Amino acid sequence: MTPPDQTTDRYISFCGIECDANADKLIEMLKLNLSQKKGGGTWGQYFEMKFKEQHSVGSDNLHFIGNQLNPLYEYFEACGDSEAEALLYQIEQECC
Template sequence: MSEQTAPDRYISFCGIECDAMADELIAKLEHNISRQTGAQQWRDYFTQKRVEQQKMGRDNLHFIGNQTNPLYEYFEDCGDELATALLYQIEQECC
């Protein structure tokens, strides 16, 4: 009988839906920006960074890995606890 444990990125990324979680977090980011939630400086910053991301052909997980701390600050500024929790999960499991 095998013991079932939580996914562990140090053993394998199998069973961890990193790309799906990253896409969901970016959707939350875009939603907050489109609703003009949080400070204008953050909305401008992430709008510019998303353009750069697309020009460089980087995926969403790569973007999140490079923007983790600013994303925490922005989601805190927005009061978006769900996005903050998802970002934490991505950081722990995927980055």
């Protein structure tokens, strides 16, 4: 863990940055929103297709997020999930 007086910088080291844990947390938030049918429209079908693609190529959640940044921002905005949007922004800045 990084001491509190130091900031993390992905261009120097990923040490102290919880990329995988944050990615897993965001995917849990995504799946919860989808299960509650938030965001309207065809988001459920879209992400179901993308999850199948992720599984078929064996990519992890961080890779999935990196490939879906714009749709994820749009979806979480449509859901009104500012916590998920903030975590997505953090992941983008620290890990992508």
